[in-house]
Each structure stands twice: as structure tokens, then as C-alpha cells.
Amino acid sequence: MRTQIVIIGGGPAGLLLSQTLHRSGIDSVVLERASRAHVLSRIRAGMLEWGSVQMLREAGVGERMDREGEVHDGSAVAWAGRGRFLVDVRKYAGRPMMMYGQTQLTEDLYAARDAMGGIVIDEAERVTPHAIDGQRPWVTYRKHDREHRIDCDFIAGCDGFHGVSRQSIPPAALRVFEKGYPFGWLGIMSRTPPLPQPTYCHHERGFALVSKRKAMLSRHYIQVDLDTDLADWPDERFWDELKLHLPADYAQQLVTGPSIEKSIAPLRSFVVEPMRYGRLFLVGDAAHIVPPTGAKGLNLAISDVHYLSRGLVAFYKKNDSSHLDRYSETALRRVWAASRFSWWLTGLLHRFPGQTAFDLRAQEAELDFIMSSESAMRAMCEQYAGLPFEPGCG
Ligand code: RFL
Ligand code: PHB
Numbered sequence: 196m197r198t199q200i201v202i203i204g205g206g207p208a209g210l211l212l213s214q215t216l217h218r219s220g221i222d223s224v225v226l227e228r229a230s231r232a233h234v235l236s237r238i239r240a241g242m243l244e245w246g247s248v249q250m251l252r253e254a255g256v257g258e259r260m261d262r263e264g265e266v267h268d269g270s271a272v273a274w275a276g277r278g279r280f281l282v283d284v285r286k287y288a289g290r291p292m293m294m295y296g297q298t299q300l301t302e303d304l305y306a307a308r309d310a311m312g313g314i315v316i317d318e319a320e321r322v323t324p325h326a327i328d329g330q331r332p333w334v335t336y337r338k339h340d341r342e343h344r345i346d347c348d349f350i351a352g353c354d355g356f357h358g359v360s361r362q363s364i365p366p367a368a369l370r371v372f373e374k375g376y377p378f379g380w381l382g383i384m385s386r387t388p389p390l391p392q393p394t395y396c397h398h399e400r401g402f403a404l405v406s407k408r409k410a411m412l413s414r415h416y417i418q419v420d421l422d423t424d425l426a427d428w429p430d431e432r433f434w435d436e437l438k439l440h441l442p443a444d445y446a447q448q449l450v451t452g453p454s455i456e457k458s459i460a461p462l463r464s465f466v467v468e469p470m471r472y473g474r475l476f477l478v479g480d481a482a483h484i485v486p487p488t489g490a491k492g493l494n495l496a497i498s499d500v501h502y503l504s505r506g507l508v509a510f511y512k513k514n515d516s517s518h519l520d521r522y523s524e525t526a527l528r529r530v531w532a533a534s535r536f537s538w539w540l541t542g543l544l545h546r547f548p549g550q551t552a553f554d555l556r557a558q559e560a561e562l563d564f565i566m567s568s569e570s571a572m573r574a575m576c577e578q579y580a581g582l583p584f585e586p587g588c589g
């Protein structure tokens with residue numbers, strides 16, 4: 196088989212890239228290791244930047260998002276005994292945000308690929324890129340005990356943090372920047388009425404986030420130690436602990452119920468440079484991970500797709516490879532901005548082991564400062580809203 200672009204990974208980055216390229220007349224094949232049902236069972240992000248919303252609309256997958264997603268002015272931040280403030284991105288950054296689940300978005304992308312006859316091969320085992328430093332790369336994989344080969348012009352590595360793409364690049368060609376955090380998020384999904392506003396809660400017991408997907412679907416998180424065992428967290432314990440982290444009025448309003456999903460995600464910051472090696476481009480979580488505190492991971496995956504698809508379109512339609520050559524540099528500017536923001540917000544809102552009473556007061560003083568200083572608030576909002584895509588680049 197031959198195609199122009201082999202896309203490794205059928206998560207949001209890979210599916211959106213194939214959808215965007217298709218609309219510009221560029222062929223691709225998506226190779227996904229998991230089954231479609233598995234990909235669609237993963238519960239992850241919920242908060243889309245406005246640039247992501249526009250990109251999804253342009254890709255022809257915005258219809259259900261515009262119908263079912265919720266447009267928000269921003270999220271709130273609450274901290275012990277001091278009430279809360281709104282990170283009003285509509286007011287300070289001039290654009291709102293959209294609550295729409297990654298699971299739903301992935302469903303929409305699959306539906307769009309199916310409707311356009313896009314090739315998405317699931318349960319592709321042992322996907323392996325070859326000759327990525329030459330002009331004619333190819334990819335092999337196994338399916339139903341048979342070996343297959345696809346020849347292509349370029350490979351897009353959209354296979355997440357644990358994927359094969361980044362690992363296919365000689366380690367000496369990559370520089371890795373990494374930071375671990377000594378905690379994770381325990382998240383639950385429940386069919387209960389959500390609190391009105393997504394709210395990040397700073398508390399001396401640790402961080403909590405109340406969020407939602409839609410009218411009767413709540414998504415909440417609390418900070419936990421890395422060695423936490425899910426079995427030790429029956430629903431009642433989760434709800435009791437969450438209430439302790441919330442402002443009093445929220446704790447009173449909170450409606451509890453059985454969880455329909457419960458999982459723990461460790462927090463991590465990770466970036467590789469460059470995001471390209473020869474004819475292999477890294478996109479989304481394959482190249483970078485941010486802690487979820489800033490709601491940036493999916494949005495970065497979407498902005499990478501934006502820059503890479505524009506580069507590929509310029510290459511095929513205008514015989515101009517200069518945008519592709521700048522892909523890594525351009526994408527990394529946004530990646531680092533979001534990595535810094537996510538790291539900062541994580542540090543501001545979480546409880547760290549060994550943290551002293553002084554450290555806690557310093558966090559509270561910074562929250563106080565953001566709430567009372569318009570310039571600090573504006574700076575926070577600009578970053579939470581997400582930086583605009585760079586025009587004409589990528
Ligand atoms: P994905 O979604 O991991 O998809 C990669 C796909 O590649 C497949 N794959 C392979 N396929 C073939 N061969 C191989 N060898 C393969 N290895 C892997 C996998 O099966 C998978 O289908 O990466 P992608 O597309 O780059 O998308 C990134 C996002 O999923 C991620 O950044 C976000 O979910 C992060 N995130 C959030 N991002 C936001 O923008 N806003 C949020 O509100 C937000 N909240 C979150 C989050 C992530 C969380 N967790 C669980 C880490 C909340 C949480 C709790
Ligand atoms: C979510 O709704 O899952 C969510 C919202 C904001 C975040 C992270 C996750 O920062």
C-alpha cells in the first residue's frame with residue numbers, strides 16, 4: 196500500500212490530522228494500536244481553547260460540539276476561607292472557552308473519518324517506522340497475524356507519550372526536558388448535576404477540581420499521593436474528601452452519586468526537542484506532556500496539528516517546504532508557553548510534601564495578588580485562554 200502520510204496513533208491528534216489533510220486533498224492512513232471501543236472509552240480532557248474550537252469547526256467536526264458543548268467565560272479558583280475568583284478569559288483575553296469532552300470529540304472525529312471514507316486501521320500491532328532519515332520512509336505493522344507495509348512521503352507520530360514514534364528516533368538526536376510531581380489526580384465521573392462553574396480549589400488538604408461534561412455528568416478530581424491504590428477509594432470516601440476541599444457553599448450544593456469511572460493520573464511535565472527527525476514529525480502527547488492543571492494537553496495536540504497540516508499543505512500544494520522546516524520551532528514556542536503555565540499553576544494550587552506553613556501562606560498571598568491585581572489577572576487569563584496560533588507559520 197502507498198499513501199502520502201502515515202499517521203501513527205488514532206487519538207485526537209492523529210484523527211484530526213487525517214481529517215484536516217483529507218479536506219486539503221492529502222491522503223493518509225491512520226494506524227491505531229487499540230480497538231476503537233478502547234480509544235472511545237478513555238476519559239480525559241474537557242476544556243477547549245477558542246483556537247481549538249475554531250480549528251475543529253474548520254475541520255468540519257464542530258457541529259455536535261457547538262450543539263452540546265458549553266461556552267464558559269472561564270474557570271473559577273477558590274481557596275480556603277477566601278471565597279473565589281473567576282479567571283474571566285472572555286473579559287481579559289477576549290475569547291471564551293468551551294467545555295466539551297475529549298471522548299465526544301474523538302467520537303466526532305471517527306464519525307467524520309468514516310463519512311469521508313478515511314482509512315483508520317485499528318488493532319494494528321507492532322507498528323514500526325522505517326528509513327525515517329531518508330526520502331522514502333515506510334511503516335510496517337501486523338494485523339490478523341499478517342505483516343503489512345505502507346510506503347509514504349512523511350510519518351506523523353501521533354501515538355501519545357508511550358508510543359513507538361519518539362522511540363524510533365536516535366536518542367542522541369533528541370533533547371529531553373522532564374519534571375515529575377510528587378502527586379497525581381484521582382478523578383471520577385458521575386451522573387450527578389455538576390456545580391455551575393469549573394473550579395480549581397486550593398486547600399491545605401491538597402488540590403481539588405470540580406468540573407463537568409454536561410447537564411447530568413460531573414467530573415471531579417482530588418490530589419492524591421503517587422502510591423495511592425484505587426481500591427482504597429470507594430465512592431463515599433472520594434465524596435467526603437472532595438467536600439473537605441471545597442468552599443462551604445459548594446460543599447453544601449454538591450450532589451453525590453455512584454461513579455461511572457474512576458482513575459488516577461500521575462502529573463508530569465515532559466518536552467522533547469526537536470519535534471522532527473528526518474521525515475518523522477512528532478505531534479501532541481508523543482512530543483510533550485503537561486500536568487492537567489492548565490487544561491492544555493489536548494489544546495497543544497490541536498495546535499501541533501494546525502502547524503503540521505499547514506506545513507504539509509504548503510509542501511504539496513505550493514512545493515514549499517519552508518513551513519515544514521519550521522514546524523518544530525513554531526510548535527515548540529506554544530508548547531513551552533503552555534508547559535510553563537501548567538507548571539506554574541500546578542505549583543500554585545497543589546500541596547507539596549514537606550511544604551511548610553510559610554510555603555502555604557506564600558501560595559495564598561499569590562492567589563490574593565492575582566485576585567486584586569488587574570495586570571496579574573490579565574496575564575493569567577491570556578495564558579489560560581491559550582496563545583493565538585502564529586499566523587502564516589507552520
Ligand atoms: P493520545 O490521546 O494519547 O492518543 C495517542 C493514540 O496513539 C495510540 N498508540 C499507538 N498506535 C499505534 N502504535 C503504537 N505503538 C501506539 N502507541 C500508542 C494510542 O492507543 C492512542 O489512541 O494522544 P494525542 O492524540 O496526542 O492527544 C493528547 C490528549 O489525549 C491529552 O493531551 C489530553 O487528554 C490531556 N488532558 C487535557 N488536555 C486539555 O487540553 N484539556 C483538559 O482539560 C485536559 N484534561 C488531560 C486532562 C489528561 C488527563 N489524563 C488522564 C492524563 C485530564 C486528565 C485526567
Ligand atoms: C476536566 O474537566 O476534565 C478538566 C478541566 C480542567 C482541567 C483539567 C481537566 O484543567
